[in-house]
Amino acid sequence: MAVPELIRIVSRDSPMALAQVERVRAELAALHPGVRTEVVPVKTTGDKWLGDLSQVEGKGAFTKEVDAALLSGEADLAVHCVKDVPADRPLPAGTVFAAFLERDDIRDALVHPGGLTLDELPDGARVGTSSVRRVAQLAATHPHLTCVPFRGNANRRLAKLAAGEADALLLAVSGLERIGRRDVISEVLSPETMMPPIGAGILALQCREDDADLIDAVSGLGDPRTHREATAERMFLHVLQGHCNSPIAGYARVDRGGELSLRACVFTPDGKTRLNAHEWAGRLDPATLGTSVAVALLRQGAREIIDGIAH
Ligand SMILES: NCc1[nH]cc(CCC(=O)O)c1CC(=O)O
16 A cells, blocks of 8 residues: 555644644654645634534534535545534545544543632632533532533633633633643543543544545554544444434543443433443443443433433
């Protein structure tokens, strides 16, 4: 197989997305010193529309234009946050994931300008987040706080916080690290306090499925452990068939002994009901583990909760 001379990389054009592309370029340069790369930034619907995502085909709002550039041949390689790639449907026909990069921190962080922790926030403090997953969990554990809708890329959210539009923010640790703003974190929340979203902290490389040389060239960037975790998590979400307003959370982990487990939850929007499942793969492959955990939640009534939420 010949390594392509030029690889055109498409991605969203937010500072976080462009930092992700730089990581991919650096890893590619280390693996294939001769290769040239070019960046093709695109604006996605999710970046342009700052209202409720369910009004603009919430699913795929951050990926549609990126997929289109790949399929049209304007670019060869797409870099996605796995978290933003819909899992209820297959990847766009003609494309495949060629690698999952080694996973970053999966946790959420509190950003409070005065350095307070979540438990220290006073009654009525306004926490900026539009995530149904974060809203449901905060409602359950910190009902005295008020969530205010907050959209836009991470830099814009930090600017809105600085302008006083909220008292604190919840953002992914990995995202803040990528934009070089780990300094604003006042508390890193444990996965027990704030269960992360499916695919948290994972970057996926997507290629056209007939581009065998490129798939071969980038597959060396993949991390086997992350691959197992991403496969279990995405199959879980696929079987559950959530929609963009479904408060669903969970994460798979390969432990020191190499054993894979998947923990996941479905919440009602008010956080009052929380379904839990946690299973070890044992002899199951990652995708079957994901299926099993989804079925465990369906047995507890996950379908009724998910379908009962407007979307
Ligand atoms: N919806 C935007 C988005 N997509 C992925 C991440 C975080 C980085 C990751 O999990 O890969 C973020 C920001 C956030 O949720 O704070």
